[in-house]
Amino acid sequence: MPTEPFPLTWLYVPGDRPRVVTKALASGADVVLVDLEDAVAPDRKEYARTATAELLAEPPLVPVHVRVNALSTPLAAADLTALAPLPGLSGLRLPKVTSPAEVVHVAEGFAPAEGGAIPLYALLESALGVERAYAVATSHPSLKGITLGEADLRADLGVRSDTALDWPRSRVVLAARAASLPPPAQSMHPDTKDLDGLARSCDHGRALGFLGRTAIHPRQLPVIERAYLPTQEEIEAAEGIVQAAAKEPGAQALPDGRFIDAAVVASAHRTLSLARRAASSPSGV
Structure with missing residues (x-):
């Protein structure tokens, strides 16, 4: 499976839009994140899975990770069964993780038949997930990273101020370091036209100990890279x-x-x- 040194930019794209995925592969992002979860409507889930499986039948030029559906749903098992064996898969993003057992279930239940391990990345998107950050981070050798899903976390906590998330952010940075994992990537900036705000937010994230950031539009990539590279x-x-x-x-x-x-x-x-x-x-x- 492909690997990516020092990934700073991670570009999310909907799995049910193959032409957009193809463009993302040429965007300059270090890693393309094909989303089968929040970005895909319920009636498009099966198509998104099939299209993503076709993409990953051969290794693409850029590392591709897939965010599967929530592990508490039957959709996740179908996603994992279809995608885990494919040679083009560089990693799996597991959404809404709240316990180490969920990571272990994926790592041991969906390992490729020929051996080896799929790099897993846990998204902590709730108060319970953040509270268990270190336990999740040390749950299995296949887990290669943790990070926050800030949109869901905001809703779970009922917070309105961005600074209200600084404590969970630091908690996840500390947990990753304590578990000898790479520094987490920042959660995405939701306003794709607010590049000045993105730059300020990246500066703040870098000060907190994050390394790199997820994006939802190619125009965000150069801003993220500039912010996280040394002056x-x-x-x-x-x-x-x-x-x-x-x-x-x-x-x-x-x-x-x-x-x-x-x-x-x-x-x-x-x-x-x-x-x-x-x-x-x-x-x-």
Whole structure:
């Protein structure tokens, strides 16, 4: 199955619109997320599943993940049965996860017959899911990431302020780190024309510890990538830290007064890894 290094942009597309999916594969997104759940009307679910299975019969050029229907519904079993064995599937997004048992059920009940494991990603979209974030994050080796589904979480909590979600956001970032999973990607920004608001929101998400973001329109992708790639100033600072650490291992104070230790050096290496991604990006972002 395809893999994707440092994914920063994840583009959702409805599974019942194959031509839109084809366009998404050429959009520049790091990962295309084919949605069989909320974006598909009930009478289009079977068609969406069939169309997605046809797409994944061969590995596409871009990694494709599929968000199946809620695991509490019969639709999810049909989705998983049809899609799990396909060679073009890079990952499964499991919506509305509230317990580790749900992840284990998918990981052990729908593994490909030829062996191997399907990378799973759990969406925490309720108060109960957030409360169990670490238990879900450590539920099975096949689980490769967790993140929030903020639209459903807002409804569940009855909150109106965006800042009211900062605690659940931090909870999920902490749970992912404690479970040695990659930093979560931010939940999507619902206004596809509000690019300035998207940029501000991405800056806030990056400050909270997220890495990358889901999108619902290709115009959002460059904004997300710019927000999550390091600035020139950050790159230069990281280079200085790495060079100083190479000359003199261990904790030290730099001439400009900055104190560095192993944790600071590790963060600097991560910054430079992301910078190398920017240098090799076809978009030049």
